[in-house]
Amino acid sequence: MIVQQQVIEVLGTVLNLGNRTASLAADTPLLGALPELDSMAVVSLLTGLEERFGFAIDDDEVDGTMFATVGTLAQFVERKLTQ
Amino acid sequence: MNSARAWFEPTPDGSRFMLAHDPVGEPRGTIVYAPPFAEEMNRSRRMAAMAARAFAQAGWRVLMPDLRGCGDSAGDHGDVVWIDWVEDLRRVIAQADPSRPLWLWALRGGALFVPAMLEQRPDAHVLLWHPVVDGQQQLQQFLRLKSAGSVAGAGESVDRKTLLAQLERGESIEVAGYTLAPGLALGMAAARCTPRLKQLGRAVWMDVGATSSVEPSPGTAMRLNAWREAGWRVEFEMVEGLPFWQTQEIAECEALITHSIHQINRELP
Numbered sequence: 258m259i260v261q262q263q264v265i266e267v268l269g270t271v272l273n274l275g276n277r278t279a280s281l282a283a284d285t286p287l288l289g290a291l292p293e294l295d296s297m298a299v300v301s302l303l304t305g306l307e308e309r310f311g312f313a314i315d316d317d318e319v320d321g322t323m324f325a326t327v328g329t330l331a332q333f334v335e336r337k338l339t340q
Numbered sequence: 341m342n343s344a345r346a347w348f349e350p351t352p353d354g355s356r357f358m359l360a361h362d363p364v365g366e367p368r369g370t371i372v373y374a375p376p377f378a379e380e381m382n383r384s385r386r387m388a389a390m391a392a393r394a395f396a397q398a399g400w401r402v403l404m405p406d407l408r409g410c411g412d413s414a415g416d417h418g419d420v421v422w423i424d425w426v427e428d429l430r431r432v433i434a435q436a437d438p439s440r441p442l443w444l445w446a447l448r449g450g451a452l453f454v455p456a457m458l459e460q461r462p463d464a465h466v467l468l469w470h471p472v473v474d475g476q477q478q479l480q481q482f483l484r485l486k487s488a489g490s491v492a493g494a495g496e497s498v499d500r501k502t503l504l505a506q507l508e509r510g511e512s513i514e515v516a517g518y519t520l521a522p523g524l525a526l527g528m529a530a531a532r533c534t535p536r537l538k539q540l541g542r543a544v545w546m547d548v549g550a551t552s553s554v555e556p557s558p559g560t561a562m563r564l565n566a567w568r569e570a571g572w573r574v575e576f577e578m579v580e581g582l583p584f585w586q587t588q589e590i591a592e593c594e595a596l597i598t599h600s601i602h603q604i605n606r607e608l609p
Contacts, residue, residue, distance in 0.1 A: 269550075270549075270550060273550075273582050273583065273587065275550070288491065288492070292588070293587075293588060294492060295492050295494075295588055296485050296488070296489045296491075296492040296493075296494040296516065297379060297485065297586055297588075298492070298586070298588075299488050299489075299491050299492045300481050300484040300485055300488055301481075301586060303484060303488060304477075304481055304484075308559050316484075316487040316488070316497070316499035316500050316501070317499065319487070319488050319491060319497075320491065321490075321491050324491060
């Protein structure tokens with residue numbers, strides 16, 4: 258399964274998007290667009306990604322730009338996987 | 341109709357608020373609630389209250405304490421050390437009728453207190469709701485509210501290394517409006533929800549997820565293994581619903597309540 262699809266699955270699970278998960282695409286905005294994405298949800302998302310992909314995300318890797326869209330988040334994960 | 345009573349329990353370091361839901365007639369036994377940590381406790385309050393009323397209606401006496409520094413209990417959150425909460429819960433267990441069944445009902449981080457609670461009543465049954473089994477992970481996630489908080493507009497970020505260094509120097513830290521003393525952080529980081537005694541009662545583990553299932557998620561499967569390796573038989577169930585301890589909109593999961601009642605009222609052969 259490609260990384261973006263896995264990231265969408267994590268988003269759907271962590272944010273409980275239910276049916277809305279299917280409508281997520283690379284250009285879907287996240288931060289600022291999804292009201293569910295408060296600080297507790299951001300933390301759950303980081304943990305969810307770590308568990309799903311088996312890596313650890315350092316604090317200094319985290320900034321707002323990674324959460325701009327589904328696509329930017331998927332790119333972040335892809336970069337981490339090739340490290 | 342069952343009734344709810346509230347009172348303040350005196351302790352050596354101030355009073356503790358206690359809420360008891362009693363059934364009509366003789367209780368089947370007692371259920372003692374071990375609540376989640378910080379904001380998860382706030383967000384799950386309504387669901388916990390709903391569940392307690394339903395358990396009482398199903399014949400159980402339910403004891404729900406506010407731990408030191410939480411809710412209506414005495415003390416500042418910033419003065420709490422981990423052992424305070426362990427002692428609070430042990431004190432509640434001491435009030436349970438020793439001649440009747442006892443269920444330890446833990447939601448999320450409340451599970452971290454279960455091994456200590458079992459030491460007091462080794463015959464108790466355990467009902468875990470989407471438990472946090474690793475206190476170090478709970479601490480890390482809590483610190484992340486501050487280190488990743490600025491992303492979600494929750495104030496300036498301070499990285500976890502800095503926060504941990506502060507704690508190690510003996511300084512309290514402030515995260516998401518909660519003051520955390522070193523003694524609370526250290527105790528939490530060392531806590532694990534893995535059994536230390538031989539199994540005498542039942543263990544029921546219920547996760548909440550997108551679909552109902554008898555199969556746990558890979559993460560939970562790993563954590564269940566730790567129990568099984570300790571020789572415990574754990575009855576697992578995933579119930580469909582929202583993570584009500586985390587959602588911004590107050591959510592409920594009735595299915596979790598009805599499935600739990602089915603489990604605790606089940607007569608085993």
